[in-house]
Amino acid sequence: MKRTIITLLVAVVACMSAMASDSDSTTTYKYLAFTLSDGSVVTFTADGLSITYDDEGNATVTSDGTTTVLALSNLTNMYFTNNATGGTTTYQTGDVNGDGEVTIADVNTIIDIILGNEVDDDVLERADVNGDGEVTIADVNAVIDIILASS
16 A cells, blocks of 8 residues: 555656656646546546545645545556546546447547547546557557457
C-alpha cells in the first residue's frame, strides 16, 4: 500500500514539475483522471480537489462536494486532462471512438489521428491509450493488445 501511495504522490509531483518547468507556457488542467484496473477511467474536477489516503489502502477523493473512495489496488494510472464535462466520466480504455466497444474501428481512429485528421478533443484524449501524452503507433498496439486479450 505504501508503494502505491508513493507512486501516486510521485506522479502528482512529476506532473506539477513538468507544468512548472515549461517556461514558455503554462498548462492548466481542469480534471484529474484515474484509470482503474478494469480499464474504465474516472475523472474528477481539479478545482478544489482533495485526496486523502487511509490505512486500509483507499484513496478518498473529494471534488465538487462529492466524495468517492477508490481502492489503491484498483488504480493503474493517473493523469491530468482537460477533457471531461465535469463530475465523473467513465469509459473503457481503448474505446477511442466512444461506441462502447474496443474494436478495429478504434485502431482506425487512432491511425486517422496519426495521419493528421482532426477529431474532437474527447476522442483525442481517449486515443492516448497508453497515457504517455502522445497519440502514436504505441497506442495502436495498446488497442490491439486489448482486442486480443478479450477474444
